[in-house]
Amino acid sequence: xxxxxxxxxxxxxxxxxxxxxxxxxxxxxxxxxxxxxxxxxxxxxxxxxxxxxxxxxxxxxxxxxxxxxxxxxxxxxxxxxxxxxxxxxxxxxxxxxxxxxxxxxxxxxxxxxxxxxxxxxxxxxxxxxxxxxxxxxxxxxxxxxxxxxxxxxxxxxxxxxxxxxxxxxxxxxxxxxxxxxxxxxxxxxxxxxxxxxxxxxxxxxxxxxxxxxxxxxxxxxxxxxxxxxxxxxxxxxxxxxxxxxxxxxxxxxxxxxxxxxxxxxxxxxxxxxxxxxxxxxxxxxxxxxxxxxxxxxxxxxxxxxxxxxxxxxxxxxxxxxxxxxxxxxxxxxxxxxxxxxxxxxxxxxxxxxxxxxxxxxxxxxxxxxxxxxxxxxxxxxxxxxxxxxxxxxxxxxxxxxxxxx
Amino acid sequence: xxxxxxxxxxxxxxxxxxxxxxxxxxxxxxxxxxxxxxxxxxxxxxxxxxxxxxxxxxxxxxxxxxxxxxxxxxxxxxxxxxxxxxxxxxxxxxxxxxxx
Numbered sequence: 001x002x003x004x005x006x007x008x009x010x011x012x013x014x015x016x017x018x019x020x021x022x023x024x025x026x027x028x029x030x031x032x033x034x035x036x037x038x039x040x041x042x043x044x045x046x047x048x049x050x051x052x053x054x055x056x057x058x059x060x061x062x063x064x065x066x067x068x069x070x071x072x073x074x075x076x077x078x079x080x081x082x083x084x085x086x087x088x089x090x091x092x093x094x095x096x097x098x099x100x101x102x103x104x105x106x107x108x109x110x111x112x113x114x115x116x117x118x119x120x121x122x123x124x125x126x127x128x129x130x131x132x133x134x135x136x137x138x139x140x141x142x143x144x145x146x147x148x149x150x151x152x153x154x155x156x157x158x159x160x161x162x163x164x165x166x167x168x169x170x171x172x173x174x175x176x177x178x179x180x181x182x183x184x185x186x187x188x189x190x191x192x193x194x195x196x197x198x199x200x201x202x203x204x205x206x207x208x209x210x211x212x213x214x215x216x217x218x219x220x221x222x223x224x225x226x227x228x229x230x231x232x233x234x235x236x237x238x239x240x241x242x243x244x245x246x247x248x249x250x251x252x253x254x255x256x257x258x259x260x261x262x263x264x265x266x267x268x269x270x271x272x273x274x275x276x277x278x279x280x281x282x283x284x285x286x287x288x289x290x291x292x293x294x295x296x297x298x299x300x301x302x303x304x305x306x307x308x309x310x311x312x313x314x315x316x317x318x319x320x321x322x323x324x325x326x327x328x329x330x331x332x333x334x335x336x337x338x339x340x341x342x343x344x345x346x347x348x349x350x351x352x353x354x355x356x357x358x359x360x361x362x363x364x365x366x367x368x369x370x371x372x373x374x375x376x377x378x379x380x381x382x383x384x385x386x387x388x389x390x391x392x393x394x395x396x397x398x399x400x401x402x403x404x405x
Numbered sequence: 406x407x408x409x410x411x412x413x414x415x416x417x418x419x420x421x422x423x424x425x426x427x428x429x430x431x432x433x434x435x436x437x438x439x440x441x442x443x444x445x446x447x448x449x450x451x452x453x454x455x456x457x458x459x460x461x462x463x464x465x466x467x468x469x470x471x472x473x474x475x476x477x478x479x480x481x482x483x484x485x486x487x488x489x490x491x492x493x494x495x496x497x498x499x500x501x502x503x504x505x
Contacts, residue, residue, distance in 0.1 A: 231453035242449040244426070245478075289424040293455045293479045298406045300420050333449050390445040 012178050013185035018192050021218040022050045024372060025210055027197050027233055028225035029053025031062040031173070031358065032350055034180040034191075035365020036223055036372070041187035043366075044373040049189045050219075052212060054196040054229075058177030061227050064295075064327035065358040066250050066272060066284040068263055070107045070168035071132050074123050077383040077395045078336060079130040084380055085363035086167060092362060098179035100172050101277050107168035107263040108142060108149075110312075112157035116268055120163045127165070135164045146262050148313050155311050157269050170263060170274050173358060180365075200237040206345040207237060223348045223372050225364075228293065228328025230351035239342055241351060242389050243330045246287040247297035248355050251305075251324040255279035259315065269308035281319060283309055287329060287355060296326045329354050334388075336395040339367050339381040348372050349386070412486045413468040425461030427451040428473040454478060461489075 024040055026033045029051045040046040053059075069089055071082035093099055111117045120136065127134035139151040142162045151159045185191055192214070199211035201218065209218035226233045228245045260275035270286040285305040288297040302324055310317050332338060332352035337360065339350045350368040353360055367381035377385065388394055407419040433439055433447055452458065458478050463471045475485040 229455075232455055240446075240450055241453070242445075242451075244451060244453055245455075290476070290481075291426075291453060291458060291460065291478050292481065294481055298419055300406050300418075389449045390441045 012182040013191050016050070016190035016192050018050065018052075018195060018212070018214050018217055019190065020216070021209075022190070023048040023220045024223065025049070025217060025219035025221075026051045026223045026225055027210065028060075028227065029057045029181075029191060029193065030060050030225060030227060031058060031177055031180070031361040032227070032353070032364045032368070033223075033225035034058070034177060034184055035361050036225060036350065036368045037189045037191075037365075038180050038184040038187070039365045039369035040373060041184060041189055044369060046373060047188035049184075050217065051184070051189060051191050052195045052197055052210070052217075053191070053193045056193050057181055057191060058174060061327040061329065061357060062173055062177050064250065064325055065173055066274065066282050067170045067173045067276075067358060068107065068168070068265070068272065068274065068284075069102070069171060069359040070165050070263075071359075072107070072109065072123065072127050072134055072163060072165045072168070073132075073397060074126055075395050075397060076126075076130060078397055079127060079132055081363050081367070081380050081384070082360060083130065083132050084366070085360050088362035088366065089171065089359075090167075092176075092179070096179040096183050098175065098182065100175035100179050102169065102171040103277070104167050104169040105262050105274075106145065106164060106166045107265060108137070108146060108162040108164055110142070110162045110264065110266040110268070111160045112266065112268040113160070117160050120161065124163050127163075133165055133167050135166075137162050137164050146260070146264055148259055148315055149264065150312055150314050157266075157308075157311070159312075168263060170276070172277065176361065180361075197233060197236065200347075202237075202344075205343075207347040219346075221346045221348065221372050223350065223368060225350050225368070227351065227353065227357065228330050230330050230349065234349065234351075237344060237347055239344055239347065239349070241338070241349065241386075242332055243338075243352055244291055245293060245328050245330055246290070247292040247294060247326045248285070248287045248329045249297040249301055249305075249324060249326045250282065250284040251302060252276070252280040252282050252322050253316075253319040254322045256281065256319070260313075264312070266308065266312065269312070271305050271308040271312070273309060273313065280322065281316065284355075287331065288326075293328050294326070295328055329357075331355070334394040335397040337364070337384055338386055339364060339371060340377065340385040340387075341371065341375070342386060407481055407483070409462060409464075409474070410483055410486050411462075411464045411467060411470075412472050412488045413470055414464060417464065417467055421464060421466040423463045423465045425463055425471060428459040428461045457484060
């Protein structure tokens with residue numbers, strides 16, 4: 001009988017056994033950890049690298065996000081970082097030789113109040129100065145881009161216009177992870193799953209390795225990419241982080257014919273919607289307000305999100321929710337990430353991406369790999385240091401980006 | 406939705422409450438004595454506990470009062486709630502209570 005079974009599919013990477021020592025150990029095998037390993041190997045020639053993942057590769061927020069990619073951030077530092085990320089997304093399918101369905105279908109960020117309108121127009125102008133494609137659309141122009149949107153004036157939060165970034169879009173997040181994992185593995189990176197970091201080996205104020213559930217691993221350098229669990233991992237090394245972890249929820253409907261041609265986000269009513277390639281309507285909500293690691297949130301958050309979605313898109317009223325889920329997001333107090341050296345030598349941290357880490361995957365990997373390889377930040381991530389919380393040079397994206405990514 | 410045991414009103418739905426983060430973070434006695442690192446620690450660094458976590462809640466659409474709770478951040482179970490300033494209520498002099 002056995003010979004009648006189909007061949008196993010070709011595996012994209014080897015499941016490595018941990019070696020006793022590596023030049024660089026990356027803690028966390030999500031999108032950012034895999035991207036960091038890929039860029040270390042591809043751009044810096046550092047291939048003696050292990051990615052340690054407590055669970056399975058890309059099983060955390062990389063599998064739970066709403067896959068939105070955009071770069072229309074207000075402040076210069078953010079615009080530069082996310083715009084680099086977007087331009088890298090444009091190259092990556094070819095670079096990784098993997099079609100992960102990157103679809104530049106544009107993003108609309110709706111304005112529902114006069115305050116929204118002013119903030120949006122300001123952001124459009126700021127984006128243009130930073131070379132980010134951005135337009136301000138009237139309600140009628142919004143309707144042309146997304147015909148199913150209700151632009152009537154008789155709804156609770158009428159659409160008063162929107163910013164539009166045509167180059168924004170979505171990608172298939174699991175394929176992105178597989179693409180990065182495959183290429184990183186080809187370049188010699190060890191991808192080690194079911195391997196939880198339980199402690200750090202230190203020589204004075206220097207990290208020299210990690211204790212794991214699969215034994216001791218020595219490391220020249222250690223980079224943390226643990227997202228919602230960054231605080232827990234960093235604490236093992238004696239490093240406090242200005243992070244609060246919250247549940248963030250999303251949901252999908254059953255499959256539909258293509259009805260939704262773009263990505264629509266509304267910070268004001270806390271919903272963002274796109275339609276996946278397969279046909280599900282994909283919606284994200286805001287974070288639950290409390291600290292939480294349960295990978296689940298409260299139903300009233302979903303309820304509010306659906307109410308907002310149905311008002312904006314009346315045709316969604318008959319759609320059914322197929323499933324909902326939650327992730328654990330690492331938020332900072334200025335809603336910007338930390339990609340930084342730390343007070344502990346040879347220990348580096350990439351965290352605080354909060355609700356918007358997926359779009360930043362290439363730039364996070366690129367700049368974090370640079371920071372680790374050179375022991376100093378790339379100009380793109382220099383402002384995103386841990387020290388900014390002491391110097392006061394915060395990158396306050398709360399108004400422009402915090403609610404919805 | 407969590408059922409939160411307000412120490413004044415009894416169990417109420419979570420969406421009646423506002424969250425206040427970590428409990429018992431004292432304002433520095435002498436802020437001017439702190440260096441930048443210590444001030445940053447006060448402003449931006451909070452415990453981010455996975456497990457039992459002491460935190461503040463405010464019953465916004467009920468009594469409007471802040472209280473402290475001990476909640477498990479993975480199971481979301483409330484283990485304990487206590488009124489803010491209960492000691493002060495018995496020991497304070499008139500006009501110097503916790504809410505003045």
